[in-house]
Amino acid sequence: MKPKDEKKLDAVVAATCRMAAERGLLGLTLGEIAKAAGIGTSTLYVYFADKVALFNEVYRRAKREAMDFYGGEIDPSAPIKSRVRNVWNRMLDHRLRQHDAVSFMEQFTGSAYMTEESRDFTAKIGEGLLQIVAEGQQQEILKTIPVAYLASFFIGSVRETTRMIRAGTITDSEESRAVAFQLCWDAIRS
Amino acid sequence: MKPKDEKKLDAVVAATCRMAAERGLLGLTLGEIAKAAGIGTSTLYVYFADKVALFNEVYRRAKREAMDFYGGEIDPSAPIKSRVRNVWNRMLDHRLRQHDAVSFMEQFTGSAYMTEESRDFTAKIGEGLLQIVAEGQQQEILKTIPVAYLASFFIGSVRETTRMIRAGTITDSEESRAVAFQLCWDAIRS
Amino acid sequence: MKPKDEKKLDAVVAATCRMAAERGLLGLTLGEIAKAAGIGTSTLYVYFADKVALFNEVYRRAKREAMDFYGGEIDPSAPIKSRVRNVWNRMLDHRLRQHDAVSFMEQFTGSAYMTEESRDFTAKIGEGLLQIVAEGQQQEILKTIPVAYLASFFIGSVRETTRMIRAGTITDSEESRAVAFQLCWDAIRS
Amino acid sequence: MKPKDEKKLDAVVAATCRMAAERGLLGLTLGEIAKAAGIGTSTLYVYFADKVALFNEVYRRAKREAMDFYGGEIDPSAPIKSRVRNVWNRMLDHRLRQHDAVSFMEQFTGSAYMTEESRDFTAKIGEGLLQIVAEGQQQEILKTIPVAYLASFFIGSVRETTRMIRAGTITDSEESRAVAFQLCWDAIRS
DNA sequence: TATGAATGAGCCTTCATTCAT
C-alpha cells in the first residue's frame, strides 16, 4: 500500500470494521466498503493490492491497536490481584469501546481470508499478562498449573462478560464488573 | 417414482458442517457442498428451497442434536458438584466430537443467513443446567449472584477448554479435564 | 405421442393454451403446464417427445380446430355479401370464444419453437374464403385486384375487431359488428 | 474516469431489436444481446438495472422514435384524403424501415416483461391522426362512427400491408401502395 | 492520485430431460 493519504486509509479501515460489525463479514463487498469510506471503489486499489490484503491490513491494525490498549504500563509494585484486575478491565474496556474492530477480528480469525502472516501476528500478545501470571504463580497467589489454563480462562471471562453486557443481560457498572471479575479471580487464584 | 433419500439429506447436512469447519462458512458455495455430499448441485433444490433454507435447516438440526446430547438424564440425587461436572463433561464431549456441527453453528449464529425463526429456535436450551444452578444456589453451594454470570462463565469455560484441546495446547485427558473443571468450579462456587 | 389417454392429452392442450393466454408463452414451463393439466411433469413425456413437440402439437390442434370452426358449409346460393359476412362473423366468433387457442397461436407463430412442418401446416387454410372471393370478383362485386389484398384486409378487419372487443373499446353486439363489418365490406367491394 | 459511452448504449438497443426480429424475443438471452452489441455481458449492467429494465428501455426508445417518425408536420390545408394518405404512408415507411424496432415492440407489448410504466407510455400516440379523423368526420368525408373503428382499421390496414410486403406477397411500389391504400380509404370514407 | 467504465469468473437458481420405481 502507498499511504499517500493517511486519513483516507483510516476511513477505509474504520468503514470495514463498521460494516463487518453491522452487516457481517459475509458478503461484504469492496463497493460497500468504498461507499462507506466515501471514496470510489477502484481507489481502494491505490492503497491495497486486493481484497485479501485489505482485510489482513485491517486485521493487523485492529490487533495492534488492541495491544496498544492493553499494553499500557501497569505499576509493578501494585499487588497481583490489583494488576490482574487492571488488565481485565482494560481488555473489557477495549472490547466494549472498539467493538467494531473486535467484531471484525473475531469474524476474520479463522476465515479463509486470513493470511499465514496474519495468523503469526496473533500469537505475540499478552506478554504483559504472562509476566504478571508468572509472578503470581511464584508468589503462590495463582494456581500453579500450566499458564495456558489461566490465560485461556482469563480471556474467556472477559469475552463472556463483554457478551453479557452487549446483549443487555447485565449492565456495565462497577458492581457488575466486580461480580464478574470475582468469578475470574476465584477461578485462577490458588 | 423414486422416494426421497433420507441418507442423501444427511450427507448434505454433514457435508455442510464439515466444509464450514474446514474452509469456513464465508464463501462456501452450493457447488462445494454438493460435491462434498456426492450429489449434483441442482439436486440440493429437491431438498431445500434455496441456500438460506439449507443453512437454516442444517443449523436447526445441529442445534437439536446438541440438545439431545446435553439433555440426557442426570441423577438428581447426586451432589451438585458432581452434576455440574457431569454437564460440563457432556458439553465438552459434544464440542469435541461434533466439532463440525459446533463450528458451523458458531459461524452461522449472527450471520446474515440466519432467519428470525432460527434465532427463536436458539433460546430454548440449557434448562437442565439452569435447574441445577438454581438448586446449587439454594443450597448455598454456588455463588448467589444472577444466574447469567454463572451460566456465561460455565459456557465460556467449556468453550475455552475445547479451544485449548483442539489447538493442542493441552491434551484431552482426565487430568487436564480435572484441572480445567477445577477452574470453572472455583469460579462459580460460593 | 402415444394417445393412451385422450382426455389427459386434451387437458394438456387446453392447459397450455390457457397458460399461454394468461401468463404468456414466454417462460412457460413444463412444470406449470403439467400442474395446470393435473398431471406429473414427467408424464408429459409419455405423450410428447419434448417441449417443442408439445407446442407444435398444440399449435396443430388449435389450427385444425380453427379450420373446423370456419369451414362449415356456407349456402353457395346466398348472395356474396351475405356469405362474406357469414365467414367474417364465424372468424370473429372463433377468435372471441377460442381466445386461449388463438392467443397461443399468435404467440407461437414466428417463435423459435415453430417447426418447419407446422409452418407449412398454416398455409392450407382459407380455401373456402378464397372460393367466395373468386366468385365475388367474377361477378364484379369485389375489387378485381390480387386476392392477397382482399384476404389480408379481411383478416386484418377480423383481427382488429377482436382486439377492440377484447380491449373493451367496443362491446360485442349486432350493431357494433354491423358497423365493423361495413368498414370491411366497403374496403373490399368494387 | 471513463465516460459512459452513448454509442454503446445505442448498439445495445439496436442489437436487441435486431435479435428480437430475427430469433424472436422468446428466450433471447443477455449473452446474445451483448455479443450482438459487441460488449461483455456484464457490461449491460452498467447501463441497465436488469433484463426487464433493458427491455423496457428499448421499448420506450423504439416507441419514441416511432412517434418522431409519425409526428412530422402535415400541411393542414391539404385535403383530408391527402393527409390521411400521408400518415398512412409514413406509418408504412416506418414499419418497413424500422422493422426490427416494430417487431420488438409487437412482441414486447403484452409480454410479461412489460412494466406498467411502459404500458402507460403507449397510450399517448396517434394524436395527430385523431385530429385529422375528427376533421374528416366534421366535413362528412369520413364515416361518422366512433373513432376507434376508423383508427383500428387504419392501423390494421398499415399492418397488413406491411406484412404482405415483407412476406413478398406484393412488392413495395407506388402502384401496390395505391391499391392497398384505396382499400383503407374506401373502408373509412363515408 | 482518483475514479467510473468494462469485464471475466463464478455463483445461485431454473428447467427440460432422464432415471428409477
Next chain:
DNA sequence: TATGAATGAAGGCTCATTCAT
C-alpha cells in the same frame, strides 16, 4: 402408464479486478 427424484446445461446477476482517462 405415471411420477417424483436427480441432474447437466444454461441464464441472470454480482463482484473483484483492470482499463482508461
